[in-house]
Amino acid sequence: MKFRTLPGTDLQLSAIGLGCWAIGKTWWGDDVDDRKSVRAIHAALDHGINWFDTAPLYGHGHADTILKQALEGRPEALIATKVGIRWDGEGAHARSDLRPEHVVADCETSLKRLGRTCIPLLQIHWPCELDTPIEATIEALVRLREAGKIRWFGVCNYNATALAHIRKLAPPGLACLQTPFSMVRREFNHDLREVVAPAKGPHLGVLAYETLARGLLTGKYVGPMPPTFPTTDLRHRDDRFAQPVWGKIQPLVRALILVGQRLGVPPAALAIAWACRQPGISVAIVGAKREQQVAEHVRALELLQRNRVWQALAPHIEACRP
Numbered sequence: 001m002k003f004r005t006l007p008g009t010d011l012q013l014s015a016i017g018l019g020c021w022a023i024g025k026t027w028w029g030d031d032v033d034d035r036k037s038v039r040a041i042h043a044a045l046d047h048g049i050n051w052f053d054t055a056p057l058y059g060h061g062h063a064d065t066i067l068k069q070a071l072e073g074r075p076e077a078l079i080a081t082k083v084g085i086r087w088d089g090e091g092a093h094a095r096s097d098l099r100p101e102h103v104v105a106d107c108e109t110s111l112k113r114l115g116r117t118c119i120p121l122l123q124i125h126w127p128c129e130l131d132t133p134i135e136a137t138i139e140a141l142v143r144l145r146e147a148g149k150i151r152w153f154g155v156c157n158y159n160a161t162a163l164a165h166i167r168k169l170a171p172p173g174l175a176c177l178q179t180p181f182s183m184v185r186r187e188f189n190h191d192l193r194e195v196v197a198p199a200k201g202p203h204l205g206v207l208a209y210e211t212l213a214r215g216l217l218t219g220k221y222v223g224p225m226p227p228t229f230p231t232t233d234l235r236h237r238d239d240r241f242a243q244p245v246w247g248k249i250q251p252l253v254r255a256l257i258l259v260g261q262r263l264g265v266p267p268a269a270l271a272i273a274w275a276c277r278q279p280g281i282s283v284a285i286v287g288a289k290r291e292q293q294v295a296e297h298v299r300a301l302e303l304l305q306r307n308r309v310w311q312a313l314a315p316h317i318e319a320c321r322p
């Protein structure tokens with residue numbers, strides 16, 4: 001395993017972290033099996049993955065429950081979780097509520113559910129949908145840190161303007177931005193890069209999520225027509241799994257399969273390695289339902305320095321640039 005220190009922190013994270021959304025079951029189809037999820041988490045640990053990204057929303061607590069069970073006796077495993085999303089019932093619309101009292105309550109509930117006394121990294125899950133000033137939310141996070149309940153905090157899904165504002169506040173403990181980023185998703189654009197890695201001033205860590213485009217870049221989903229997902233799987237209404245986007249991405253998927261075959265590596269490893277190599281990206285969060293998928297992900301580490309591979313793939317990646 002390769003490890004990367006998040007700038008300005010003592011968080012030494014494996015280049016790949018295991019994303020636990022699918023393990024929560026809800027929204028990821030009918031084939032998520034708790035015993036296989038536990039085995040996937042154990043496989044991650046065996047491969048040297050030392051951190052796990054979860055959230056209260058993932059299965060409305062179920063991902064946390066499985067994570068706690070699988071990490072029993074492994075206190076050194078780092079957990080990155082989130083705060084701020086509220087829901088009234090499992091089917092109800094979830095919204096971001098960053099009022100300080102909610103942030104504190106969310107953190108306390110997560111500590112209990114995860115069986116921990118301190119959370120290594122607590123992230124704001126989504127920008128607030130109410131009128132709570134970000135200053136008040138950040139202050140609550142700083143207080144949680146002072147109380148020893150969290151070690152570091154971060155934000156997810158913020159744009160360049162909002163993140164620049166937070167960075168100007170310079171709160172002690174701010175460690176990272178979590179943002180979607182893959183060969184087919186580029187929210188992490190030039191403007192965000194300037195904010196996290198300015199020419200002058202300290203850099204901020206960046207955790208890239210959805211590096212496999214929800215499985216699309218693994219080579220499993222290939223062909224002239226998109227697959228059909230059950231309505232329990234959020235991909236049944238993901239436009240990347242529907243025409244015309246499907247057709248646009250397929251040449252890249254075929255290129256990943258071909259190059260992967262030549263090199264003897266799974267296409268997923270290529271997609272993950274590409275993300276990890278991009279300037280400004282600290283580490284990648286990758287989701288998995290089974291141990292075999294985790295075993296494929298870690299093959300990415302073999303590819304980080306293979307420059308000729310990336311030259312061969314560059315035109316295909318460029319053609320899919322959103």
Ligand SMILES: NC(=O)c1ccc[n+]([C@@H]2O[C@H](COP(=O)([O-])OP(=O)(O)OC[C@H]3O[C@@H](n4cnc5c(N)ncnc54)[C@H](OP(=O)(O)O)[C@@H]3O)[C@@H](O)[C@H]2O)c1
Pocket residue numbers: 018019020021022028029053054125156157178209210211212213214215216218220266268285286287288289292293294296297
């Ligand atoms: N902060 C946020 O707002 C936010 C939002 C989204 C995600 N995230 C985090 O990022 C993590 C990763 O994102 P994601 O899970 O949405 O997407 P992803 O990592 O791009 O895709 C994960 C899915 O791809 C399939 N897959 C994974 N490895 C595979 C392999 N080797 N071969 C074939 N299929 C494979 C699996 O589903 P199938 O087997 O069913 O195809 C798996 O559930 C999440 O778990 C979560 O921790 C955060």
